[in-house]
Amino acid sequence: MMIKTGKHVDANGKIYLPYLHEWKHPQSDLFGLIQVMIVVFGEEPPVFSRPTTQTPYQAFPASGPPTCTYKQPADLHKARASCFCAAGPARDGTIGEDTIRASLVSAVSDKLRWRMKEEMDRAQAELDALKRTEEDLKKGHQKLEEMVTKLDQEIVRTTITKQIFNFYFVDHVRLLSCKQFQLRALMQKARKTAGLSDLY
Template identity: 35%
Template sequence: MANIDESRLRQWLSKYHNPDVTFRDVLNAVNHYQGLLPFHEYYTFTDGSTMELVNLTGTIPVIYKGNTYNIPICIWLMDTHPKNAPICYVKPTADMSIKPSMFVDQNGKIYLPYLHDWKTHDGTSDLLGLIQVMIVTFGDQPPVFARPKDTDMPYPSNSFMPGGGYMPPYPPTSYPPTSGFGGYPPYPQSSNLPYPSYNPYPTPYPPYTGGGYPGPSPAVGGTGTIKDEHIRESLLTAIEEKLMRRMKELFQQNQAELETLQRTQEELKQGKMKLNTILSRLEKEKSDLDKNITLLKDKEQELDKAIERLSNEEEIDVDDAVTTTAPLYKQLLNAFAEEAALEDAIYYMGEALRCGVIDLDVFLRQVRTLSRKQFMLRALMQKCRQKAGLAV
């Protein structure tokens, strides 16, 4: 896992429109490709305006003709990321030169269909996918080649790049410096396009026809030491080697695409499992709600019938409606009602004293009488409950 300061990265992204989404996108990219590090620097547009943006600067591993090379790049994230596509550049070192193609212009700016068709509403475009597309594209058409230090020294045959020169095998010297955040020179100082628009592809460069592998020597007409069958065998061998090399490149490109698809498939499977779990929970909740609705409807019907029945009956005297099944219960009920009445009488006596309706002597005399009677009633209720076998 890349050793980055997450708190500082969050601080850099605080002014972005979608800081949380951008933080996860950057963290995912640097965790997969540890040659990249985030930096916070000024980006200068063609109109002279500048803006503090976060960029990913470093190298990505590219497989070309069986060898792995570190290609230096810089990915500038717009403050509207991931709504708008990043601006990407190849950053050649002092001993490298840019090889223009339909994907990279002479200034090092990168043009890819993935950037042109950048989509975020369906989650198909992100930094990790962009870097993987760069790796596959640069494995077919390398964007840089190394400047030869000594033209008299022959280059290794397995390191030639189209257009002359050679690319040093992986790993080269550390790039960029790994001392921490910041301190890396901003690139570029001027952009080809104003922010935030993104230009479609420039006019494609003509197919490269420069240096390559030398063709066969002219035939000697079957005379001397080189015969026609020798030339034919040499041509067949050269074609076979070229086809094998091309097949290997295609295999590696397809392998990278397959890994991306497999990773996407795993994410989709996990998402499907989560959705199935949510659907199961929702179905269970729906079933419970249906049962509760049915139960409430039944209760509502019972209440409607009870209301209708009561509305059709004559009014009932409350005192007549309350009847007891035994004389003991009737005595208990009467004692309880009288004790409650005494409680209310004592309360209103206190209110009368507070309002000055009666004096203190009258209040004390009446309260003493009522309290004594209340005590006797409570004792009677206790005995009745004991006789009836009720809780005391």
Template identity: 30%
Template sequence: MSQQQYSAYLKSQMQGKYTQLDLAKKDALSLMHHYKDLQPKMDRFIYNDGSTKNLMSLCGTIPVNYKGTTYNIPIAIWLQESHPQLPPLCFVKPTSNMQVKQGKHVDANGRVYLPYLNEWTPHRHTLIGLTQVLVAMFGEEPPVFAKPKNRTPYPTPGYTAQGPPTTNYQPNVMSPYPPAMPSQQPTPYPATNTPGYPGYPPQPGYPPVNTSPYPPQPHQPVVQPMQQKDQSLDENMIKASLRSAANDRLKLRLKETLSQAEAENSQLKQVGSELKGGQERLQTIIKKLQLEIDEADANIIMLEQKNEEAKQEIELTEKKQDDLDVDDIVMATTPVYRQIVTSFAEEQALEDTIYYLGEALRKDVLDVDTFLKHVRSLSRQQFMLRAVIQKARKSAGLANIY
């Protein structure tokens, strides 16, 4: 599936269930972009109290480098409904031929406990940072191992072993998961001071199994005579073992810190890029506003100048009020407009003359022949004036009034 298909699937499944849908979807898409084997799935999650909820899970495998070999560790990351406000729930999901290895960070049910989850902070911790911490931690202490197909039998108590010690069991095909730790079996020899294979002394608060920071190795039984005396552990060997364990824990903690720092640095770079883009947009807006302010200032200056000119014209008009000529006031400034005004005035005068001639005919002041003679002459002049007015208005770009 492509990123667009994943985005559409996440939106359709998480819509109405997750309070911060956009942030949760963005975090999940970013993780699936970096780890292609992880697939989204809406499934039912059962809590410890028996309650269930439909939550979005990201299931699949992540590549883990353990002692120079890459293993695919199956995991499932469940996003809570208020993600990223609450940390996700992380589990190891062993297949049928695998078994969970209980340790410091993984319980018997496969749930993962990490300082990264305990210190989860929204917008600071991400699913990518969590997965990087898981890769670093599983590289030091794999959470699963392959179930053994055959076990080398232990000698029965009361018998003395004959011949050389048995060799390691070597399977025909290399398992894709770290080797299994054989279950604790009774041994015919004392549990302490076994020559050649000294173990770490048990520590309070931890079970006697899996105390080493590295995954357990296949069992390599060694048969010793019953009569052999107990030997004390060499002091230098104990110091070396303690130093190795402390060094491994420090390395694990350092890798967790580095992974978290890298995830935070990547997020800070993204935020910085967004802030830089916002700064550029703000600068563009500020420049446009400054141009508009300059244009407004120029218009204000021009308006003040025009206002001053109008005041001066009003003052001059008031001073010359007594010497004003009415014809000069209504006279147009251009020849075309002047011709329109003059022709219109003459045409209106002819219209009045024809009207009064009609009144004289009605009152029997003029006879019909005289009336028709004058009206014919005046109508011809009025027609010519109207033609001139139409032509002048057309050339001046004015609408026709006839």
């Protein structure tokens, strides 16, 4: 595979994409970058195959078989387990097709796992919030029932108190009226005996 220079790739294999060079978080993300790369490089592939030659070459250079190095960042939310495989020194700046495919697949898989974890965390947070709301509603309902029961008891107590008050008031007024009538009759009798004129 040989590097194909163009408006998006230079002779050294450096990529230029407006989406990448005008990166703005959080509007820009890795998933969007991959989509742009698929569209752009689908129209203009960054590499091309060299003509086949009859010259035999060694399957593995003297440096040894392919080596694979894994890098695991500390941040669990943005974990990336990337495998960089090398088959000896690169020939004329060539990039292996399998390496490109593996890198894209790894990037997409990491992005999907990250998105899935975000969605699961968000759903769990919403579920916890709903549980707290349900508990608050249950407590509020219990308090309302206690208030209604207390009000009913107060109403019954108030009604009984009012009835007792009315009974006492009516009875007291009746006694006062009777006593007033007796006193008035006694005064009239006394004035009549004394030869005084009636007041009424």
